[in-house]
Amino acid sequence: MIEKKNIVKHEERAVLVGVIQKDQTEHQVKEYLDELAFLAETAGAVTIKKFMQKLAHPDSRTFVGKGKLQEIAEYAKLHDVSMLIFDDELSGAQISNIEKETNTKTIDRSDLILDIFARRAKTAQAKAQVELAQYQYILPRLRGMWKHLERLGGGIGTRGPGETEIETDRRIVRDKISLLRKRLAEIDKQAFTQRKDRGEFIRVALVGYTNVGKSTIMNLLSKSDVLAENKLFATLDTTTRKIVYENTPFLLSDTVGFIRKLPHHLVESFKSTLDEVREADILLHVVDIAHANYEDQIGVVNKTLQELKAFDKPVLTIFNKMDLYIKHTFDEWLEESTKEEILKDLKERWQDATQGNAIFISALERTHIDDLRTAILEKVREMYKIRYPYKTAFFY
Ligand SMILES: Nc1nc2c(ncn2[C@@H]2O[C@H](COP(=O)(O)OP(=O)(O)OP(=O)(O)O)[C@@H](O)[C@H]2O)c(=O)[nH]1
Ligand SMILES: [Mg+2]
Numbered sequence: 176m177i178e179k180k181n182i183v184k185h186e187e188r189a190v191l192v193g194v195i196q197k198d199q200t201e202h203q204v205k206e207y208l209d210e211l212a213f214l215a216e217t218a219g220a221v222t223i224k225k226f227m228q229k230l231a232h233p234d235s236r237t238f239v240g241k242g243k244l245q246e247i248a249e250y251a252k253l254h255d256v257s258m259l260i261f262d263d264e265l266s267g268a269q270i271s272n273i274e275k276e277t278n279t280k281t282i283d284r285s286d287l288i289l290d291i292f293a294r295r296a297k298t299a300q301a302k303a304q305v306e307l308a309q310y311q312y313i314l315p316r317l318r319g320m321w322k323h324l325e326r327l328g329g330g331i332g333t334r335g336p337g338e339t340e341i342e343t344d345r346r347i348v349r350d351k352i353s354l355l356r357k358r359l360a361e362i363d364k365q366a367f368t369q370r371k372d373r374g375e376f377i378r379v380a381l382v383g384y385t386n387v388g389k390s391t392i393m394n395l396l397s398k399s400d401v402l403a404e405n406k407l408f409a410t411l412d413t414t415t416r417k418i419v420y421e422n423t424p425f426l427l428s429d430t431v432g433f434i435r436k437l438p439h440h441l442v443e444s445f446k447s448t449l450d451e452v453r454e455a456d457i458l459l460h461v462v463d464i465a466h467a468n469y470e471d472q473i474g475v476v477n478k479t480l481q482e483l484k485a486f487d488k489p490v491l492t493i494f495n496k497m498d499l500y501i502k503h504t505f506d507e508w509l510e511e512s513t514k515e516e517i518l519k520d521l522k523e524r525w526q527d528a529t530q531g532n533a534i535f536i537s538a539l540e541r542t543h544i545d546d547l548r549t550a551i552l553e554k555v556r557e558m559y560k561i562r563y564p565y566k567t568a569f570f571y
Contacts, residue, residue: 182282182290183218188255190247190279191215191222193262194239195229204262206468207435211262211284213386217407218291223254237272238265248277260287264436267316285312285438291408292441300362301411304444307355310348311440317344363447376417377425377558379551380452382480383461384472385432388495391538392461393429396548401429408432413451420548425555428455433479435471442482453483456558458490459551464535465499489558491550492529498537 183189191211195204204227212222228243237244238261247259258280259273265283273281282290289309296302381389390403390410397416402409408431415428428451442449452458460476462469473492480486505514525533534550536543 182280182286183215183220183258185219187220187257189215189220189222189258189260190251190256191225191260191262192239192247193225193227194233195227196233197231201227201229203471206471207262210435210468211260211287214284214287214291214407215260218287218294220258220260223256224250226250233263236269237276238263238269244273244276248279251277251279258282260284264438270316284436285441288408288434288438289441292411295408295411298412300359300366300447303355303358303362304448305441307352307359307444308438308440310352310355311444312438314345314348314352317341317348359444359447366447366450375563377457377555377562378428378451378455379425379457379459379555380428380430380455381459381461382430382452382476383432384463384466384476385434387432387461387463387466387472388538389432389461390429392459392493392495392536392547393427395538395541395544396551397427407434411448413448415451420552420555423552423555423559425551428452433476435475437479442479449483449485452480453485455485455488456562457551457554458485458488459493460490461493461495463496464494465496465503489554490529490532491554492525492533493547494525494533494535495538497535497542498540 191208193204193208193211195201205225208225208227212225215222226239226243226247228239230240234240239247250256251259256279259277259282261273261281261283263283264285265273265281270281270283289305289312292301292305293309296305381393383389385407386405386409388403390401393399393401393414393416394403397418399414399416401414410429411431413428413430415426418425418427430451431445431448458480460473462473466472477486501514501518504517522533522535532550534543534547536547538544
């Protein structure tokens with residue numbers, strides 16, 4: 176029988192595995208594994224080792240090569256490793272082959288992200304969305320899961336599952352999927368009506384990679400109390416607040432963060448949460464400028480926005496965590512004038528790239544927040560003028 180469970184247990188000892196494919200550099204894959212370690216930590220596991228292998232094409236049976244898998248298996252045995260986490264998506268057969276040869280539970284990045292989402296989901300909508308994504312993920316992997324249970328002696332006879340058992344499970348999973356879809360459609364209908372009730376207000380949405388500071392900025396701008404913490408996907412549910420600056424009202428929403436290789440099913444089932452982004456008039460794209468891979472992250476966010484068909488909107492790019500950037504980049508003996516030069520270059524580069532729509536702040540130290548407010552206000556007012564050309568005097 177199929178049941179969903181938290182895959183990652185508290186303090187579990189994990190080994191991470193990444194493959195450097197032909198269009199990737201070793202440095203990039205190292206960063207990806209650092210991010211995977213952060214995901215693992217968010218789920219409650221401890222990373223004790225990372226393995227990388229350069230491979231033009233992943234092995235169809237075991238993803239990494241035979242020799243590497245042997246090495247991983249030996250390491251796992253010696254160091255009491257309870258779980259392998261692969262950075263790339265594995266097929267059901269690959270998971271089952273790897274588990275057999277290493278004798279260690281194996282999951283992939285999508286699995287891990289789904290696990291985190293499942294823990295974080297609080298509202299009925301978020302819970303149903305995650306559950307839907309989980310079942311969709313499981314469906315093509317059922318055969319592998321049966322094999323897995325078989326090896327662990329999990330209540331199945333030595334003969335292994337017959338086609339009928341797998342077919343029964345498939346049917347159960349399909350039924351669950353259609354039930355969840357129905358439930359979500361109902362929640363959607365209510366949410367749509369609620370959104371319609373918001374009237375003529377211009378809608379602004381905070382978007383960005385996970386952990387960049389969206390909720391911190393939301394709290395700062397709206398005096399609300401959204402959970403902000405140094406974990407990935409702290410926010411799953413959308414929060415919307417009405418804000419009034421200088422007699423100009425607008426709605427500000429904080430929403431789920433993006434990440435590279437966000438499981439496809441997750442994006443699909445979070446469609447209604449992401450409607451907030453799709454239906455926004457203006458996007459505030461928050462970037463963690465102190466992150467080594469921030470330019471990659473900008474690319475991932477832009478690509479996700481394109482997939483959501485939300486790319487065609489005015490965007491203000493907020494480069495956040497300037498305090499950390501300065502701390503990482505400058506040391507004490509650097510001349511003040513050199514620091515200024517470096518900062519000026521950085522800012523000019525991004526002002527050029529965003530056609531003058533970049534703001535540099537520290538939400539934590541509250542620097543340049545007034546500039547941010549002014550920039551938002553300007554965009555919101557422009558939008559009111561476009562939207563209601565005869566009504567501009569209405570708001571201010
Ligand atoms: N140093 C520094 N830390 C910041 C700044 N802004 C936010 N943070 C920290 O970054 C972490 C993530 O902040 P959140 O506001 O939760 O980020 P988020 O983008 O909402 O993250 P998710 O909801 O998980 O996608 C928290 O620990 C914040 O305290 C900043 O300007 N400087
Ligand atoms: Mg958040």
